[in-house]
Amino acid sequence: IKLPATSNENVVKDFPVTFNNPMLENARRNYLEKHPLARQKEVAERLRKNFYTGEEASRNVLKYQIKNSSQLIAVPKTVLLKQGVGRRSKMGGFGKDKKQPVYSMDQDTPEKPPPKPKQALSPSGKQQQDSEDGPKFNIIPLTFSPKSAGVYPARLIVSSYDVRVYDVEFQVSAEVKQAEIIFDSPARKPVTQGIPIVNAGEKPMAVKGIIQGESFSGPMEIIVPAMQTGNYPLTFTPAWIGRYEGSIELTIPSTEEKSVYKLVGNADEPLAEKHVVIDAIVRKKEETVIVIPNVYGTKQEAQYTVYSDLEEICGEPTLTLRSGNKGEYKITTCSPKSGTLSGSITFTTSKGFY
Numbered sequence: 001i002k003l004p005a006t007s008n009e010n011v012v013k014d015f016p017v018t019f020n021n022p023m024l025e026n027a028r029r030n031y032l033e034k035h036p037l038a039r040q041k042e043v044a045e046r047l048r049k050n051f052y053t054g055e056e057a058s059r060n061v062l063k064y065q066i067k068n069s070s071q072l073i074a075v076p077k078t079v080l081l082k083q084g085v086g087r088r089s090k091m092g093g094f095g096k097d098k099k100q101p102v103y104s105m106d107q108d109t110p111e112k113p114p115p116k117p118k119q120a121l122s123p124s125g126k127q128q129q130d131s132e133d134g135p136k137f138n139i140i141p142l143t144f145s146p147k148s149a150g151v152y153p154a155r156l157i158v159s160s161y162d163v164r165v166y167d168v169e170f171q172v173s174a175e176v177k178q179a180e181i182i183f184d185s186p187a188r189k190p191v192t193q194g195i196p197i198v199n200a201g202e203k204p205m206a207v208k209g210i211i212q213g214e215s216f217s218g219p220m221e222i223i224v225p226a227m228q229t230g231n232y233p234l235t236f237t238p239a240w241i242g243r244y245e246g247s248i249e250l251t252i253p254s255t256e257e258k259s260v261y262k263l264v265g266n267a268d269e270p271l272a273e274k275h276v277v278i279d280a281i282v283r284k285k286e287e288t289v290i291v292i293p294n295v296y297g298t299k300q301e302a303q304y305t306v307y308s309d310l311e312e313i314c315g316e317p318t319l320t321l322r323s324g325n326k327g328e329y330k331i332t333t334c335s336p337k338s339g340t341l342s343g344s345i346t347f348t349t350s351k352g353f354y
Contacts, residue, residue, distance in 0.1 A: 019085070148200045249261075288331045
C-alpha cells in the first residue's frame with residue numbers, strides 16, 4: 001500500500017485491518033475443495049475448525065501483536081479487531097449497527113452473538129454512551145515525520161490467531177523549490193556544477209532532468225542510492241562571448257517532488273587553444289604544424305583569416321574547415337636573431353568568432 005506525504009510535516013494515517021482474514025479463508029476453502037488430503041475426515045475437521053477461540057473471541061474482539069520493520073514509522077504494539085466494524089450490513093448501514101457473528105466453517109448456522117452488556121446509568125437515569133476516547137477497532141495508526149523527500153517502506157507483521165503481512169510505503173514529496181545557478185566561463189570552455197540531491201529513503205531514487213536554454217546540458221536521469229546524497233551534473237558550454245539564460249527542472253517521479261532552477265551563464269573571451277613552443281636556429285627556416293578546431297562545431301563551415309603579431313613567422317593568410325572537422329595549419333619560422341620571442345596567432349571568422 002502506497003501512501004502520499006509531504007516533507008517536514010507530521011503525518012498520521014489510519015491503516016484499516018479487517019476482522020476476518022480473506023486470504024486465509026480462501027486458502028482453506030480451496031484446500032477443502034481441491035486438495036486430495038481434504039478427503040480425510042480428520043484433516044477436513046481440523047481445517048473447518050474455528051481457530052478464533054478464547055474470551056476475547058467470545059466478545060467478537062481479537063487482539064493482535066504488531067511488529068514493525070521501520071524505525072522511522074511509528075505504530076502501536078497491538079491492534080484490536082472487532083467483528084463487523086467498518087463493514088456495511090445488508091440494510092446499507094455499517095457493521096457497528098448490525099453485528100455479524102464469528103465465522104466458523106464447521107457449523108451450518110451462525111452462532112448467536114452474546115447479549116450486549118448493560119451500561120451503567122448516569123445520575124439522570126440514562127445509560128452512559130461509549131467514550132469517544134475509547135479503543136479504536138480495526139485501525140492501525142501510522143505516525144510519520146519525514147524530514148526530506150524520498151520513499152520510506154515498512155513491513156507490518158500482525159499476528160495472533162493468524163499471521164498477516166502488510167507492506168506500507170510512504171512516498172514523500174516536497175514543495176517546489178526555486179533557485180538560481182550562475183556560471184562564469186571563457187567561451188568554449190565547459191564548466192560543470194553538481195546539484196546535490198538527498199535520498200533519505202531506503203530505496204534507490206530516480207531523478208529526471210529537463211533542461212531548457214542554449215549551452216546548458218545534463219543527463220536525462222540519474223539514480224541516487226538509498227541513504228546517500230547524489231549530484232546532478234549540469235554543464236555550461238558557451239559557444240561564444242555573451243550572457244546565456246535557461247532553466248532546469250529536476251523531478252523525482254516516485255514522490256512527484258520538483259525543483260526548478262533558473263540558469264544564468266556569463267561567457268568571457270576564449271582562452272588560448274594551446275601554448276606552442278618552437279625551438280629554432282637563427283636564420284634557418286623551421287616548419288611547425290598546429291591543429292585548429294572549427295569554432296562553429298558541427299553547425300557550419302569555418303572560413304578563417306589568420307593574424308599574428310610576430311614578424312618572425314609566416315603562413316597561409318586563410319584557412320577553411322568543414323563542419324565538425326579540425327584542420328592543420330603550417331607555420332614557418334625564420335628569425336634573424338637569437339633570443340626568446342613570444343606572441344600569438346589568431347584565426348578569425350567573418351562573424352568575429354576566433
